[in-house]
Amino acid sequence: xxxxxxxxxxxxxxxxxxxxxxxxxxxxxxxxxxxxxxxxxxxxxxxxxxxxxxxxxxxxxxxxxxxxxxxxxxxxxxxxxxxxxxxxxxxxxxxxxxxxxxxxxxxxxxxxxxxxxxxxxxxxxxxxxxxxxxxxxxxxxxxxxxxxxxxxxxxxxxxxxxxxxxxxxxxxxxxxxxxxxxxxxxxxxxxxxxxxxxxxxxxxxxxxxxxxxxxxxxxxxxxxxxxxxxxxxxxxxxxxxxxxxxxxxxxxxxxxxxxxxxxxxxxxxxxxxxxxxxxxxxxxxxxxxxxxxxxxxxxxxxxxxxxxxxxxxxxxxxxxxxxxxxxxxxxxxxxxxxxxxxxxxxxxxxxxxxxxxxxxxxxxxxxxxxxxxxxxxxxxxxxxxxxxxxxxxxxxxxxxxxxxxxxxxxxxxxxxxxxxxxxxxxxxxxxxxxxxxxxxxxxxxxxxxxxxxxxxxxxxxxxxxxxxxxxxxxxxxxxxxxxxxxxxxxxxxxxxxxxxxxxxxxxxxxxxxxxxxxxxxxxxxxxxxxxxxxxxxxxxxxxxxxxxxxxx
Numbered sequence: 100x101x102x103x104x105x106x107x108x109x110x111x112x113x114x115x116x117x118x119x120x121x122x123x124x125x126x127x128x129x130x131x132x133x134x135x136x137x138x139x140x141x142x143x144x145x146x147x148x149x150x151x152x153x154x155x156x157x158x159x160x161x162x163x164x165x166x167x168x169x170x171x172x173x174x175x176x177x178x179x180x181x182x183x184x185x186x187x188x189x190x191x192x193x194x195x196x197x198x199x200x201x202x203x204x205x206x207x208x209x210x211x212x213x214x215x216x217x218x219x220x221x222x223x224x225x226x227x228x229x230x231x232x233x234x235x236x237x238x239x240x241x242x243x244x245x246x247x248x249x250x251x252x253x254x255x256x257x258x259x260x261x262x263x264x265x266x267x268x269x270x271x272x273x274x275x276x277x278x279x280x281x282x283x284x285x286x287x288x289x290x291x292x293x294x295x296x297x298x299x300x301x302x303x304x305x306x307x308x309x310x311x312x313x314x315x316x317x318x319x320x321x322x323x324x325x326x327x328x329x330x331x332x333x334x335x336x337x338x339x340x341x342x343x344x345x346x347x348x349x350x351x352x353x354x355x356x357x358x359x360x361x362x363x364x365x366x367x368x369x370x371x372x373x374x375x376x377x378x379x380x381x382x383x384x385x386x387x388x389x390x391x392x393x394x395x396x397x398x399x400x401x402x403x404x405x406x407x408x409x410x411x412x413x414x415x416x417x418x419x420x421x422x423x424x425x426x427x428x429x430x431x432x433x434x435x436x437x438x439x440x441x442x443x444x445x446x447x448x449x450x451x452x453x454x455x456x457x458x459x460x461x462x463x464x465x466x467x468x469x470x471x472x473x474x475x476x477x478x479x480x481x482x483x484x485x486x487x488x489x490x491x492x493x494x495x496x497x498x499x500x501x502x503x504x505x506x507x508x509x510x511x512x513x514x515x516x517x518x519x520x521x522x523x524x525x526x527x528x529x530x531x532x533x534x535x536x537x538x539x540x541x542x543x544x545x546x547x548x549x550x551x552x553x554x555x556x557x558x559x560x561x562x563x564x565x566x567x568x569x570x571x572x573x574x575x576x577x578x579x580x581x582x583x584x585x586x587x588x589x590x591x592x593x594x595x596x597x598x599x600x601x602x603x604x605x606x607x608x609x610x611x612x613x614x615x616x617x618x619x620x621x622x623x624x625x626x627x628x629x630x631x632x633x634x635x636x637x638x639x640x641x642x643x644x645x646x647x648x649x650x651x
Contacts, residue, residue, distance in 0.1 A: 135561060179442075362394070512556045520549075595610050
């Protein structure tokens with residue numbers, strides 16, 4: 100006899116499928132008329148169907164419904180979604196991009212990120228009570244990085260195709276990919292400053308006992324924490340810099356870079372050899388970045404190193420000679436774009452279901468909606484814009500004016516990357532109430548603070564693009580019409596946002612300002628005549644040299 104099985108698995112699969120179907124039905128309208136991406140609609144649907152409203156989706160009821168399983172599910176989801184998309188973002192950059200733009204990336208990853216970290220910390224200190232400066236440094240490090248997923252949507256979306264210069268789009272994409280994994284030095288420095296601080300009675304929280312009993316309990320607590328590597332251990336500034344240099348910089352950061360380079364270059368050479376021997380089929384070839392992302396996330400997780408940074412480095416190295424992107428474009432690959440969209444839908448819908456609404460207004464702890472909104476606007480204005488304005492003149496090749504600097508500074512969204520960092524940080528401190536006052540205040544405040552900033556950024560940045568498009572249209576700002584590429588329309592798909600049909604042809608159109616596109620010198624353009632997409636190299640640094648009227 101049939102039995103109605105309304106399990107969480109069936110509900111989640113049905114809702115995700117229904118959302119993708121309905122979104123896809125009007126996707127062109129959403130993306131090219133309203134200029135909304137996948138993130139904001141997915142989060143809204145997650146909120147509506149999550150525990151706060153319809154109660155259809157609840158991570159605490161997934162699977163075996165183990166206590167506190169939501170934290171582990173959230174961390175794992177973030178690693179997979181970000182890791183796979185960072186590999187895709189890495190290989191979609193021009194060949195040898197890290198070598199070409201090493202100075203700009205270095206500026207963005209060290210001085211700019213440091214200023215962002217300190218400015219964000221100052222905003223948190225001003226608005227969130229009962230936090231020490233070092234505890235605010237921990238929370239600030241969670242939201243310092245620009246979100247790689249939301250930034251890719253900004254750098255590669257229809258609005259960017261129409262109005263944002265290509266060098267700026269490339270550096271936004273590369274910075275977001277690199278700095279999300281580069282946030283560990285900032286986080287771990289703040290964590291070590293708390294962990295190894297020489298505070299009297301570190302690890303002890305029972306002040307009513309006699310001195311001997313207190314010392315004994317503190318010793319037991321310290322031994323337990325030493326084994327688990329959480330909370331206050333004591334030891335002084337020497338241990339702070341010892342662990343920061345050896346564990347964070349050498350093992351977590353540099354090892355992940357080296358591991359990503361090894362996997363990326365080995366994959367590049369292996370695929371070239373397999374392609375030459377005709378061993379690899381089209382499906383396996385275009386799915387390689389997704390598989391590589393999953394492999395790196397799993398192996399780096401087992402090794403305890405930075406899987407996010409390794410994924411981005413591996414993706415960049417996979418296309419180091421430009422051949423991989425050239426080949427997938429020649430195969431008209433849409434697989435990785437579909438994987439990207441699917442991960443966005445699932446990831447942001449899940450984020451919408453786990454937002455801790457009950458923690459956003461707790462006057463007894465100092466957290467209120469007024470304080471959180473004040474923090475959101477302060478972070479929007481002060482987290483990134485001052486740092487970019489201070490540095491953009493040192494990056495004239497990618498940021499050419501103060502208007503571009505303002506665009507780059509404003510659009511530094513906070514998203515799934517911040518959720519990953521706050522969930523990871525939970526494992527570095529004792530449970531709520533088990534630490535000293537500084538640790539307890541940090542653990543109590545970091546989750547609502549970070550999740551509110553994520554929600555605030557998704558909404559504000561998600562609505563800023565359509566508003567900015569309206570302003571540009573109203574004021575008559577012309578679209579970028581550089582480097583048009585003649586493309587063949589192979590289906591009934593509508594024209595891209597910054598394209599126009601070729602006169603006298605029903606199947607061809609000219610597309611301008613593509614993220615991946617040919618850019619030739621004027622001499623080469625005059626020699627080539629019309630540039631056909633079937634023959635074109637999508638990036639000048641991947642194209643063969645043009646000599647004597649021929650490619651060599």
